[in-house]
Amino acid sequence: MEIKDRILKKAEDLFFVYGIKSVSMDELATSLGISKRTIYENFKDKEDILTSLMIKLRDDRNLAFQEYLSDDYNVVEVFLKVIEIQSQMPECNAKFFQDIYKYYPKVAALIQKNMEENNIFLQEFLQKGINQGYIREDLNIKIAAFLVEESTHTYLRASYIEKPPFSFNELFKTMMINFVRGISTEKGIKIIDAYLEKEKSN
Template sequence: MRTTNDKTLLRERVIDAGQELFHKNGIRAVTMDDVAHKLHISKRTLYQLFDTKESLLIACQQKAMAEHQQQIRNIMAETDNVIEIILCDLQLNMKEIQKFSKEFLNDIPLYDKLRENIRQHRKENKANALEFIQRGISQGLFRPEINAEMVYEVGVGITDLLVEKGYYNTVSPFEMLSSSTIAYLRGISTEKGIELLNNFVSKYKTTE
């Protein structure tokens, strides 16, 4: 008989296996049989932990979001410079995108629950995002006349458009971000902020 700790550890293993399979093969192509086979466990054991593939998918998403949030907290513990934090976040995003197959990226818009979770996550973190933008203004990195609310909403819109149009599949992560997010940041940044952005682009080009 499994203890609570055993079940927790197995649940984490299932989530890790699910993430790997979803990212590699796409969401639609992966079955619960595939997950059970990968872990050498019975389907009965798997269904005791996750009753549907969607529930496993949501758990995978929640873990990824929690890990990303922790990475951001780690970055913020090292620097309070708003643009440096954003650029570190962009680097994390580019590394993550490179792990995803085209099939996975194509499947994301098909799952309403995934998108709803993202919307809810944004809603919960919007106040922090607006405060973050104001901090960028105070640091002399963002132009003082910008409207933080509009800057936030346009930034979210850019991210959604990239997914909706499938640009993740047609251009490199760096080309995608330099033509969208980084270009947008240049438009709202002061000369001081633009210098940091340009340094990031130059450095990334040499290591790409």
């Protein structure tokens, strides 16, 4: 793994657990076993690391998503695969997003731009689901796409609950399963219920 990739991976690990502001460049260097100078030879500052990390996470997410988009893909099954992958990813401390929106406006703007781009794709994705007969014809796809992308803010609101009785991965999975089931036709609901039944038996 190249040094830049190593730095980004370790930054992801630390930022996700402790937030961004509480992780110093010295701590990042020490955890990698390299000098702080080496970090600055590859990145301008912490914001540059954060920006590069968010771009990498976006590109990795898009690449993983594209793997499921064959010509004959089923929209509901793709939703379920993405939900499954996302719910198994490392937990992200809500402080991570709090720090971005409070201290890093340029990165927050990048996230907003990504959300707007995803919104356009999601509308097309949901329309395909309608055409396939898995998503309800009466669905307002603009509102539905907006709700999916705005779900990030649910993490922020939940972070203010003292000792929440659920993990953030559980929150995401419950929220998204119920959302997809709610917008699905009977044909789509059968696929979701079969998935939930299989989950229960496992």
